[in-house]
Amino acid sequence: MKLLASLIAVLMLFALGLLGAAGTVPGVLLGIVIPYLAVATLLAGMTWRVLKWSRAPVPFRIPTSCGQQRSLGWIEPARLDNPSGTLGVLGRMALEVLCFRSLLRNTAARRTPSDRLVYAWRPALWLGAMAFHGSMLVILLRHLGMVIAPIPGPVALLAQCDGFLAIGLPVVYLSSLAFVVALLYLLARRLSDPYLRYLSLAEDYFLVALLLGIGLSGLAIRHWLGADLVAVKQWALGLASLRPSLPGPVGPWLFGHLFLACVLAAYIPFSKVVHMAGVLMSPTRNLANNSRRVRHVNPWDYPVQVHTYQEYEDELRSKMQAAGIPVEKE
Amino acid sequence: MPTPDQPEYYPQHDLLKPPAGPPQSDWMDTPVDFRPGSYIYPGKAKNLKILDLPHARDWSVTDADWQLPADWQRTVLEGMADRLGKYRSFQIFMDCCVRCGACSDKCHFFLGGGDPKNMPVLRAELLRSVYRKNFTALGKVLGRIAGARELTVDVIKEWFSYFYQCTECRRCSVFCPFGIDTAEVTMMGRELLGLLGIYVNWVIEPVANCFRYGNHLGIQPHGLRDTFDFMIDDIEQATGIRVDPPLNKKGAEILFVTPSGDFVADPGTYTCMGYMLLFHELGLDYTFSTYASDGGNFGLFTSHEMTKRLNAKIYAEARRLGVKWILGGECGHMWRIVHQYMDTMNGPADFLEVPRSPVTGTVFENARSTKMVHIMEFLADLIHEGRLKLDPARNDHLRVTFHDSCNPARGMGLLEEPRYVIRNVCHHFFEMPANTIREQTFCCGGGAGLGTDENMEMRLRGGLPRGNAVRYVQQRHGVNRLAAICAVDRATLPTVCDYWAPGVQVTGVTELVANALVLRGEKPRSTDLRGEPLQTPTAGESAHEGPAHD
Numbered sequence: 001m002k003l004l005a006s007l008i009a010v011l012m013l014f015a016l017g018l019l020g021a022a023g024t025v026p027g028v029l030l031g032i033v034i035p036y037l038a039v040a041t042l043l044a045g046m047t048w049r050v051l052k053w054s055r056a057p058v059p060f061r062i063p064t065s066c067g068q069q070r071s072l073g074w075i076e077p078a079r080l081d082n083p084s085g086t087l088g089v090l091g092r093m094a095l096e097v098l099c100f101r102s103l104l105r106n107t108a109a110r111r112t113p114s115d116r117l118v119y120a121w122r123p124a125l126w127l128g129a130m131a132f133h134g135s136m137l138v139i140l141l142r143h144l145g146m147v148i149a150p151i152p153g154p155v156a157l158l159a160q161c162d163g164f165l166a167i168g169l170p171v172v173y174l175s176s177l178a179f180v181v182a183l184l185y186l187l188a189r190r191l192s193d194p195y196l197r198y199l200s201l202a203e204d205y206f207l208v209a210l211l212l213g214i215g216l217s218g219l220a221i222r223h224w225l226g227a228d229l230v231a232v233k234q235w236a237l238g239l240a241s242l243r244p245s246l247p248g249p250v251g252p253w254l255f256g257h258l259f260l261a262c263v264l265a266a267y268i269p270f271s272k273v274v275h276m277a278g279v280l281m282s283p284t285r286n287l288a289n290n291s292r293r294v295r296h297v298n299p300w301d302y303p304v305q306v307h308t309y310q311e312y313e314d315e316l317r318s319k320m321q322a323a324g325i326p327v328e329k330e
Numbered sequence: 331m332p333t334p335d336q337p338e339y340y341p342q343h344d345l346l347k348p349p350a351g352p353p354q355s356d357w358m359d360t361p362v363d364f365r366p367g368s369y370i371y372p373g374k375a376k377n378l379k380i381l382d383l384p385h386a387r388d389w390s391v392t393d394a395d396w397q398l399p400a401d402w403q404r405t406v407l408e409g410m411a412d413r414l415g416k417y418r419s420f421q422i423f424m425d426c427c428v429r430c431g432a433c434s435d436k437c438h439f440f441l442g443g444g445d446p447k448n449m450p451v452l453r454a455e456l457l458r459s460v461y462r463k464n465f466t467a468l469g470k471v472l473g474r475i476a477g478a479r480e481l482t483v484d485v486i487k488e489w490f491s492y493f494y495q496c497t498e499c500r501r502c503s504v505f506c507p508f509g510i511d512t513a514e515v516t517m518m519g520r521e522l523l524g525l526l527g528i529y530v531n532w533v534i535e536p537v538a539n540c541f542r543y544g545n546h547l548g549i550q551p552h553g554l555r556d557t558f559d560f561m562i563d564d565i566e567q568a569t570g571i572r573v574d575p576p577l578n579k580k581g582a583e584i585l586f587v588t589p590s591g592d593f594v595a596d597p598g599t600y601t602c603m604g605y606m607l608l609f610h611e612l613g614l615d616y617t618f619s620t621y622a623s624d625g626g627n628f629g630l631f632t633s634h635e636m637t638k639r640l641n642a643k644i645y646a647e648a649r650r651l652g653v654k655w656i657l658g659g660e661c662g663h664m665w666r667i668v669h670q671y672m673d674t675m676n677g678p679a680d681f682l683e684v685p686r687s688p689v690t691g692t693v694f695e696n697a698r699s700t701k702m703v704h705i706m707e708f709l710a711d712l713i714h715e716g717r718l719k720l721d722p723a724r725n726d727h728l729r730v731t732f733h734d735s736c737n738p739a740r741g742m743g744l745l746e747e748p749r750y751v752i753r754n755v756c757h758h759f760f761e762m763p764a765n766t767i768r769e770q771t772f773c774c775g776g777g778a779g780l781g782t783d784e785n786m787e788m789r790l791r792g793g794l795p796r797g798n799a800v801r802y803v804q805q806r807h808g809v810n811r812l813a814a815i816c817a818v819d820r821a822t823l824p825t826v827c828d829y830w831a832p833g834v835q836v837t838g839v840t841e842l843v844a845n846a847l848v849l850r851g852e853k854p855r856s857t858d859l860r861g862e863p864l865q866t867p868t869a870g871e872s873a874h875e876g877p878a879h880d
Binding site: 059 | 348351352382414415416420421425426427428429430431432434441446449452466467475476500504505507508509510541543544550556579620634638639642668670671673675677695697698702707710711739740741742743744747766768769770794795798799802
C-alpha cells in the first residue's frame with residue numbers, strides 16, 4: 001500500500017515534469033526556476049539542518065566502544081573501533097563514511113530446529129548499501145560533465161572506466177546498472193521481511209521509488225528515448241554559470257528526469273537523507289573514548305540537589321558511633 | 331501454583347515458540363498489552379517525595395486512568411524541546427534513522443520475544459513519531475503519512491511499556507550505521523515520563539535509598555558494619571585469614587567503591603569477600619565508605635540529573651576522607667557512569683592524584699583525569715607485574731566462561747583485562763560464540779532497572795540469547811561457572827542460567843582471583859570461598875614469602 005502510493009506519486013511527479021516541454025512558460029518554470037529553487041532548498045536546508053545540530057551541545061562523551069580500550073601499556077587497544085585520540089576518531093569516521101564499517105558487522109539471527117540461536121555474518125545489506133551509495137556517487141560525478149565545459153579530465157576518465165565493458169551504443173555505464181540493481185535489492189529486502197515491512201514508513205518507499213524513477217528515466221533517455229545532448233549541455237551550462245537560457249529542443253523526457261531530481265534535492269533536508277550529514281555528527285562515533293584521561297565539559301552543567309555527608313551523618317551519627325564507625329562531629 | 335513472578339510459571343516451550351510475526355494492525359494502532367510478568371510496578375509516592383520529584387502519587391499500571399498531571403502534554407513537549415536543545419545525540423538520533431533494520435534482530439528482547447516494538451528502530455519510532463508531529467515541518471503537514479502521530483495517553487502507556495523493556499545495553503548501537511544508540515533514546519523517554527511522575531518502583535526506590543543512605547539497598551552504616559563482620563567470619567572459615575576492612579577511614583590512600591548488591595546477596599558476597607582478601611593480602615591502605623557505599627547508580631535509569639545527584643557522593647567522600655585516588659569494583663552501569671559521566675558531572679577531581687598502584691608503581695594514565703581505576707585494570711596490572719601468587723589449580727573444579735557486561739564492553743571497552751585475569755586464575759576457560767561476547771555481548775535481560783521478579787517473563791525472554799550461549803558452552807565444554815563483572819549480572823543471571831542453562835552458576839571475577847590467591851599465613855585450603863570442596867586441596871602457605879610482600 002505504502003509502496004503503491006509511492007510509485008503512483010513518483011509517476012505523477014514524472015508526468016508533471018514532462019509538461020516542461022509544453023511551451024515557454026512551463027519550460028522556464030521546470031527548466032530554470034524549479035532547478036534553482038531545488039538546489040537553493042537543498043543547500044539552505046542542509047546548512048540550516050547542520051547549524052541546528054551544531055547548536056545543540058554534546059554534554060557527555062558517549063562513544064560506543066566497539067573494541068578494546070586503551071588502558072595498560074601492554075594491552076593492544078582497538079585503535080579504530082575504540083579510538084582514544086583524534087587520529088583514531090578520524091580513522092573510525094572515515095571507515096564509517098566510506099566503508100560503512102558498522103553495517104559490515106551485520107549478523108542475522110536464526111533459530112536452529114533444536115532451539116539454538118545462531119548468528120551468522122550477513123554482509124548483504126552492507127553490499128547493497130555500498131553498491132547503492134557508491135554508484136550514486138559515480139553517477140553524480142559523471143553528471144559533472146554536463147555542467148562543466150570542457151569536461152574535466154578525471155570526470156572523463158571516470159566515465160571511461162564506468163563504461164569499460166563497452167556494451168551497447170551509447171555504452172552502458174556499470175554504475176547505472178549497479179544503482180538500479182542495488183535499489184531493487186534494497187526494496188525487495190524491505191518488502192520480503194515481514195518485520196522490516198512492519199516498521200517501514202511511506203517515506204522509506206517513496207525515496208526508493210523516487211531514486212528508481214530518476215535512475216530508470218536516466219537510463220531510458222540515454223539508451224532509448226534519446227535527448228539532444230548538445231542542447232542539454234548548453235542549457236545545463238547556462239544554469240550552472242548562472243546565465244540561464246530557455247532549454248532548446250531537448251525532448252520531453254529529460255524534463256521528467258530533471259523534475260524528479262529536483263524533487264529529491266528539495267526533499268533531502270526534510271527527509272531521512274539528512275543522515276548523509278548526521279553520520280558525521282553522531283556522538284557515539286565521532287568522539288574519542290578518553291573520558292577518564294581527559295575531562296569532558298558539559299556547557300550547560302548546573303548544580304543539583306544532593307544529600308551531603310553532613311546531612312547523612314546528622315541522621316545516622318549515633319548508629320555510626322555505636323558501630324565504631326568514625327564520625328566528623330562526636 | 332506458580333505465579334507470573336516465578337520462572338516456573340513459564341513453560342520453556344512457550345517462551346521458545348517462534349514469534350508468529352508482527353501483528354496484523356499497524357504499530358501505531360496496536361495497543362500495549364500489560365500482562366502480569368511483563369511490566370514493572372510504578373514508583374511509589376513516598377519514594378518520589380524523598381527525592382523531591384514532582385507529581386508523586388500511588389497508581390497502578392493496569393489502571394485506565396494514570397492520573398496524569400494537568401497540562402501533561404505541554405509538559406512532555408516542553409521537556410522534549412528542552413532536551414533537543416541540550417543533547418545533540420537526541421536530535422541526530424531523531425532525524426537520521428533510515429529504518430534499514432540492521433538493529434532489529436540485535437535486541438535480546440526482540441530475539442526472545444518477537445514483539446516488533448522491541449526492535450530498537452521501532453522503540454525509537456515510538457518517540458520519533460511524536461517528535462515528527464511537533465517538531466518537523468513534514469510531520470506537522472503530512473501527519474501519519476510522514477510517520478507522525480499525536481501525543482495521547484496511549485502513547486504515554488506505550489512509552490512506559492517499551493522504555494522499561496530496554497536495558498540500555500547499547501548492542502544495537504554497535505550495528506547502526508549512524509551509531510544511533512537506543513540507550514540514549516530510552517534515557518530521554520524515561521526522563522520525559524519522569525516529568526509526569528512516572529517511574530518504576532524497582533528503580534526509584536533504590537534511587538531514594540541511595541540518595542538518603544548512600545546505597546540502593548538502604549543499608550545503614552551499622553548494618554554495613556554487621557554485614558562486613560559476617561563476611562569476615564566467613565573468610566576466616568574458608569582461609570584462616572582474618573581480614574579487617576576499614577570503613578570511613580580518613581587519610582587512607584585509596585577509596586574503594588563497589589555496588590552494594592555485592593554486600594548482601596549471593597553470589598555477589600563472595601566477590602566482595604574477594605576484594606577484602608585481595609586488599610588484605612596486598613596490605614593496601616584503603617577504605618570502604620558507608621556514605622559512598624554504592625558505586626551503582628540507578629539514577630542512570632531515571633534521568634541525567636538524578637545520575638549526577640547520586641554520583642556526587644563519590645568525589646565528595648573522596649575529598650572528605652582525603653584519599654589519593656579511587657578504586658572501583660565490578661559493576662556494569664557504575665562503570666558507564668564513572669567512565670563516561672562522572673568527571674563531566676561532578677569533576678574536576680583536581681584534589682586527587684593520578685592513580686598509581688602502590689604495589690607495582692604503575693601509573694594509570696588512562697584514568698589521569700577521573701582518578702578512578704577499575705579493579706580489573708588494577709588486577710591485570712598486579713598479575714602482569716608478577717605481584718600475586720596464584721594457584722589456578724584451586725579453581726580446577728570450575729569450568730568458566732566469561733559474560734562481558736554491556737556497559738564495560740560497549741561504554742568503555744574493558745574486554746581484555748578481565749580475560750587476562752581469568753586466564754591467570756583458572757585452568758579451564760571457554761569463550762562463548764563470537765557473536766555473543768565482547769562488543770557484541772548480550773545483556774542479562776535485567777539491566778537498567780528491569781531485574782525485578784514482577785518482570786519475570788521479560789527477564790526470561792530477554793535472557794534467552796545469553797542463556798542460549800551459556801547452554802552452548804555448557805554442553806560443549808562442560809562449563810559450570812559464568813563469570814561476570816557486574817553486580818546486576820550476579821543478581822539476574824542466576825535466574826537466567828537456572829532457566830536456560832541449569833547447572834551453571836554465576837561468579838564475579840574477583841571471587842575467582844580470591845580462590846586462586848595464595849595468602850600469607852593461610853590454612854590448608856580444602857574449599858573455595860563458597861565452602862565448595864576443591865578438586866585438589868592445597869597445603870596452605872604459612873611460610874610463603876611472595877613477591878607481593880617485598
